[in-house]
Amino acid sequence: MSHCHTYLKKLRDQGYRITPQREMIVQIIAHCGKHMSAEEVMEIVREKSSSINIATVYRTLDMLVENGLASKFDLGNGKTAYATGKHGPHIHLVCKHCGSVTEVSENDISAFLERIEDLYDFDCHPYHFSIHGLCGECSNSEIS
Amino acid sequence: MSHCHTYLKKLRDQGYRITPQREMIVQIIAHCGKHMSAEEVMEIVREKSSSINIATVYRTLDMLVENGLASKFDLGNGKTAYATGKHGPHIHLVCKHCGSVTEVSENDISAFLERIEDLYDFDCHPYHFSIHGLCGECSNSEIS
DNA sequence: TCCTTTATTGAGAATGCTTGCAACAAGGAA
DNA sequence: TTCCTTGTTGCAAGCATTCTCAATAAAGGA
Ligand SMILES: [Mn+2]
Ligand SMILES: [Mn+2]
Ligand SMILES: [Zn+2]
Ligand SMILES: [Zn+2]
Numbered sequence: 150m151s152h153c154h155t156y157l158k159k160l161r162d163q164g165y166r167i168t169p170q171r172e173m174i175v176q177i178i179a180h181c182g183k184h185m186s187a188e189e190v191m192e193i194v195r196e197k198s199s200s201i202n203i204a205t206v207y208r209t210l211d212m213l214v215e216n217g218l219a220s221k222f223d224l225g226n227g228k229t230a231y232a233t234g235k236h237g238p239h240i241h242l243v244c245k246h247c248g249s250v251t252e253v254s255e256n257d258i259s260a261f262l263e264r265i266e267d268l269y270d271f272d273c274h275p276y277h278f279s280i281h282g283l284c285g286e287c288s289n290s291e292i293s
Numbered sequence: 294m295s296h297c298h299t300y301l302k303k304l305r306d307q308g309y310r311i312t313p314q315r316e317m318i319v320q321i322i323a324h325c326g327k328h329m330s331a332e333e334v335m336e337i338v339r340e341k342s343s344s345i346n347i348a349t350v351y352r353t354l355d356m357l358v359e360n361g362l363a364s365k366f367d368l369g370n371g372k373t374a375y376a377t378g379k380h381g382p383h384i385h386l387v388c389k390h391c392g393s394v395t396e397v398s399e400n401d402i403s404a405f406l407e408r409i410e411d412l413y414d415f416d417c418h419p420y421h422f423s424i425h426g427l428c429g430e431c432s433n434s435e436i437s
Numbered sequence: 438t439c440c441t442t443t444a445t446t447g448a449g450a451a452t453g454c455t456t457g458c459a460a461c462a463a464g465g466a467a
Numbered sequence: 468t469t470c471c472t473t474g475t476t477g478c479a480a481g482c483a484t485t486c487t488c489a490a491t492a493a494a495g496g497a
Pocket of ligand 1: 184241252
């Protein structure tokens with residue numbers, strides 16, 4: 150069963166209509182622990198021998214984000230990734246040289262975000278964003 | 294005069310060729326204190342009665358970013374903005390409801406970034422990134 | 438000054454994502 | 468169960484950005 154039902158119920162309660170397309174997309178990203186691009190969602194849909202238009206995938210994923218059921222973020226590789234709340238709030242450190250992605254845990258950012266919220270009266274919502282820079286390895290090799 | 298010369302010299306020293314297109318683009322974003330999109334740079338070029346291909350504008354701006362002479366960031370409105378170093382390192386708080394952009398100053402983030410660099414051995418390069426959320430006003434009006 | 442090397446450009450195709458709109462169908466009322 | 472309202476979908480066009488590749492032109496050497 151998992152949380153799919155909870156997700157769908159929450160949407161229905163918000164007044165959204167539950168279509169087969171939405172059910173399928175919610176099921177896919179709720180069961181997948183990692184990040185997914187819209188295109189990856191599409192591929193899994195195709196494997197299930199049905200088909201959904203890519204625009205619908207984007208619309209559904211963005212709707213989940215707007216309702217706090219998923220987060221959306223840019224991995225710096227030209228593609229946008231989505232993940233359910235299960236994935237947890239954190240920062241991605243994206244190396245602009247080798248493309249590696251390191252995840253910063255919630256603990257390491259919560260104090261900072263609280264400070265921002267206080268100082269700027271801003272509700273940092275999906276705590277899922279990217280900082281671009283150089284990873285340790287690339288940083289060293291660049292000196293040579 | 295301004296820092297255009299410094300910028301161009303730095304590029305030449307790196308082995309880049311100085312073309313009229315690059316000179317013009319560097320001059321434009323070096324003199325403009327605020328963020329600019331590639332399209333905005335293009336418009337100014339056109340006003341000067343010359344013409345540069347849009348791909349060249351993107352390539353040049355990205356080259357400046359790679360060499361630390363400019364920073365690049367997503368304002369959450371579907372367009373990417375660029376700015377010279379003069380604009381200074383900071384965070385953008387982008388309200389996903391009204392689209393407002395609040396700037397967080399360097400002071401408020403430096404301690405946090407240092408902590409990240411230590412813990413994760415990651416060189417946070419252009420300290421120019423965005424956090425999406427809700428601004429104070431939109432946060433309040435959403436309760437009703 | 439002219440030549441050679443090779444980085445850079447412009448043009449256009451391609452990619453990732455969004456939008457407008459007419460056809461369609463979920464969900465509630467009768 | 469049938470009908471209506473209106474949210475949702477698919478499709479195609481549009482937009483921002485990137486990529487490929489042949490033609491061009493900086494920069495340095497002769
Ligand atoms: Mn992540
Ligand atoms: Mn800024
Ligand atoms: Zn790296
Ligand atoms: Zn707002």
